[in-house]
Amino acid sequence: MQPQNDMKTDGQFELEDALEQLKKLPRATPPPDLLGRIESRLGKVEAKVIPMKQWRMIAAAACVLVALNVTALSNYLNSASQQTAQYDTSSDALISDFQLYE
Amino acid sequence: MPEPNNRELLQDIANGNALALRTLYGRISGRVYNTALSYVQNEADAEEITQDVFTKIWRSAGSFKAESQVTTWVYRITVNTSLTALKKRERRGLFSALSAQEKEVPDFHHPNAVMEDRETSRALFSAIYRLPDRQKTAFVLSYVEELPRQQVAEVMNLSLKAIESLLMRAKKGLRNGLTTDYPNRGNATAK
Secondary structure, three states: OOOHHHHOOHHHHHHHHHHHHHHHOOOOOOOOOHHHHHHHHHHHHHHHHHHHHHHHHHHHHHHHHHHHHHHHHHHHHHHHHHHHHHHHHHHHHHHHHHOOOO | OOOOOHHHHHHHHHOOOHHHHHHHHHHHHHHHHHHHHHHHOOHHHHHHHHHHHHHHHHHHHHHOOOOOOHHHHHHHHHHHHHHHHHHHHHHHHHHHOOOOOOOOOOOOOOOOOOHHHHHHHHHHHHHHHHOOHHHHHHHHHHHHOOOOHHHHHHHHOOOHHHHHHHHHHHHHHHHHHHHHHOOOHHHHHHO
16 A cells, blocks of 8 residues: 555645655744843833923923013013113204204 | 633733743744745745744734634634735735746645655645635635634634535646646546
8 A cells, every 4th residue: 555645746735745854843943032132122212202202391491481581581671662762852952952042 | 720721821821921921932933834835835924924823913902802713713813914925925926927828836745744745735835825715714724724614604704515515626626727737636646
């Protein structure tokens, strides 16, 4: 009696043989330090999240700065307009002083 | 105290529990790594994919829908990450070897193949590498990972019938691949 494998084509034999070996092949395992690498990567991910919180603080600080600047600017403009008014009156006075040939 | 199941672990991971991630890693990292290795056939790349998969699990544990098993969800992430890595490799290959007509197949020896089976294992993995993506996924999940067909269908979001058809075509492709690589080996071993 002929062996069963001789009834099959080369390809069939090869595949069944290979699948049989595949069944026996132990599962590959990751290296022991891989978990540590993953955790350190996640640590970096977390570290990237922290600046996002800082960004919010920076944005808040920037808003406060802008508000202070706006206040300072408006104060400055107010005082500048008041000064202009003072100059106007004082220049009037000066001009009146120069009317020598009346 | 009973061990938490995978779903509970995933919930804990979603709440930022790093210990839960460690426990889940202990349970499923072998599956993730082995699947990735079957796709990319390079240990360094498989390690990179495993890192990517667990980073994705950490980030998106909250989006897991309890409709499927955790392992099904993880396999889906692993398959997608592995296929993306292969696409990147192909793109890199295109730049480095514009004249190459055929897919460059890595010379891969499975780390656990025993010496006398190394050539058969190398030929099989090389034939797997050349399969189209969907056939490759169906074959790797069914024969390398030995998942039940129903779970393979869930991972791939296809019907059972579609999986059977993909496996038939995959086996045909593998037969052709093995015969081309080793035209005389079947005869030599049979006798």
